[in-house]
Amino acid sequence: MECRDRQDQILLYVAGNLDEGEAAELRQHLAGGCPQCAGYRAEAEAMLGMLPLALNQPAPSPEARRKLLDRAAKSPAGNPIPISRSWDRIVLPASIAAVLAVAVTLVAVSRLMKNPTVPPGQDPRDMQIAILQKINEAYAAHAVDLQKQLDAATRASVAGMKYAMLTGPAQPQATGHVFIDTTGGKWYFFSAGMKPAAPGKTYELWVCCAGQKHAAGTFDVDQNGSAKLSGTVPQLPPGQAIMLAVTDEPAGGVAAPTGHPQIAGNLQ
Amino acid sequence: MSPHDSASKCDDYELMQRIARGDAAALAALYDRHSALVQAMCLRIVRDQGEAEDLLIDVFWEIWQRGQRYDADRGAPMTYLLTVARSRSLDRLRSSDHRFSALNDQTSPSVNEDQRAGGDDPSAGLLIGENRARVRRALASLDAAQREAIEMSFYDGLSHSQIAAKLDKPLGTVKTHIRQGLIRLRDFLRNQTE
Numbered sequence: 001m002e003c004r005d006r007q008d009q010i011l012l013y014v015a016g017n018l019d020e021g022e023a024a025e026l027r028q029h030l031a032g033g034c035p036q037c038a039g040y041r042a043e044a045e046a047m048l049g050m051l052p053l054a055l056n057q058p059a060p061s062p063e064a065r066r067k068l069l070d071r072a073a074k075s076p077a078g079n080p081i082p083i084s085r086s087w088d089r090i091v092l093p094a095s096i097a098a099v100l101a102v103a104v105t106l107v108a109v110s111r112l113m114k115n116p117t118v119p120p121g122q123d124p125r126d127m128q129i130a131i132l133q134k135i136n137e138a139y140a141a142h143a144v145d146l147q148k149q150l151d152a153a154t155r156a157s158v159a160g161m162k163y164a165m166l167t168g169p170a171q172p173q174a175t176g177h178v179f180i181d182t183t184g185g186k187w188y189f190f191s192a193g194m195k196p197a198a199p200g201k202t203y204e205l206w207v208c209c210a211g212q213k214h215a216a217g218t219f220d221v222d223q224n225g226s227a228k229l230s231g232t233v234p235q236l237p238p239g240q241a242i243m244l245a246v247t248d249e250p251a252g253g254v255a256a257p258t259g260h261p262q263i264a265g266n267l268q
Numbered sequence: 269m270s271p272h273d274s275a276s277k278c279d280d281y282e283l284m285q286r287i288a289r290g291d292a293a294a295l296a297a298l299y300d301r302h303s304a305l306v307q308a309m310c311l312r313i314v315r316d317q318g319e320a321e322d323l324l325i326d327v328f329w330e331i332w333q334r335g336q337r338y339d340a341d342r343g344a345p346m347t348y349l350l351t352v353a354r355s356r357s358l359d360r361l362r363s364s365d366h367r368f369s370a371l372n373d374q375t376s377p378s379v380n381e382d383q384r385a386g387g388d389d390p391s392a393g394l395l396i397g398e399n400r401a402r403v404r405r406a407l408a409s410l411d412a413a414q415r416e417a418i419e420m421s422f423y424d425g426l427s428h429s430q431i432a433a434k435l436d437k438p439l440g441t442v443k444t445h446i447r448q449g450l451i452r453l454r455d456f457l458r459n460q461t462e
Contacts, residue, residue, distance in 0.1 A: 049347045053400040057304040072292045232279045
């Protein structure tokens with residue numbers, strides 16, 4: 001069965017409406033780490049999680065709030081253990097994780113092929129031909145996978161996830177990915193292939209909407225041109241196009257953009 | 269700036285961290301942000317305002333007492349809150365004898381009736397408000413039979429057999445309604461954003 005054909009099954013499985021026989025087979029497949037199906041699963045979970053939003057929401061009585069806080073004041077929280085929220089543990093919907101995994105693999109394969117080590121005794125020309133073939137295969141395979149996952153991530157926008165890819169002529173090798181979890185009100189930014197900022201400069205991400213440019217944070221890239229940022233989605237006017245852009249700015253960042261756009265893209 | 273003012277500027281993840289450290293101001297801020305949604309979820313399941321309010325307090329009390337169990341890898345705090353709310357409400361429903369009365373309570377507003385009433389919470393955030401409108405349109409696009417079966421499954425926690433018995437319909441028909449309804453919901457939501 002093609003993974004695309006499993007999307008209905010996954011939706012029913014997440015909703016608890018799949019027969020046990022089908023559920024067991026699907027569990028096994030999901031446990032195998034299929035990224036496309038992980039995307040479908042994330043989409044289904046997010047969709048079902050949104051259903052209660054449709055309910056009428058009358059304000060609870062002030063008495064309920066008072067009771068809760070009185071109880072909390074009299075009894076400390078149980079066994080407090082700090083929750084780690086490092087970047088390694090940050091919440092990422094599976095569809096996004098899958099996109100990133102494929103993207104990282106693509107970059108790694110590309111780098112490996114560009115810096116080959118010829119084994120002793122092997123003709124360098126044969127090696128070069130083999131490498132070219134592998135590059136072709138790798139790019140073809142990963143491009144297809146990547147597109148599938150990007151499609152899945154885009155489709156996941158129905159369930160509160162929006163996505164933008166950032167590119168630009170100033171840095172043709174660089175890409176940025178912005179994911180906005182509209183339900184949780186969080187955004188996530190990832191870059192790849194960006195050049196290090198010039199001395200005394202840093203990169204700054206902007207959320208542009210209705211003529212306003214909201215500073216979303218500064219970042220510097222590592223040796224792979226990668227960086228990560230996250231934050232809370234600002235209040236934006238409804239129905240307006242949203243663009244994300246990265247500019248180079250003086251170290252420490254600025255309140256309004258002054259530098260050159262490096263990469264940019266529109267939210268889908 | 270008071271502790272509550274400070275907490276109210278935190279995102280949900282930060283509030284959960286602070287709650288796990290015993291910060292009551294963070295609990296108050298999380299409550300202020302999501303209590304209406306949690307109460308709505310509880311009320312939809314138990315269909316009794318008094319019980320829903322008790323459950324609302326129980327849900328946030330559980331977050332206070334066991335906040336350290338929250339695993340950010342498993343989902344957003346709001347999703348976690350709603351999962352706890354649904355689970356505790358279904359427990360309450362199953363532990364009492366008012367399932368019968370709840371299922372026969374034709375006066376309780378369904379999602380579709382809410383939509384006709386046009387009841388919107390003006391205090392909701394913009395993005396949540398957009399999602400709410402989208403979900404309401406999607407639910408309204410379903411056949412009445414599909415919506416009814418999905419609501420019984422999702423909110424009332426009924427098995428297919430129980431739904432079939434309640435609606436006096438063949439089991440296969442109920443399964444078909446739920447399957448087709450869920451797929452239609454998803455497809456409607458996908459098409460809305462394409």
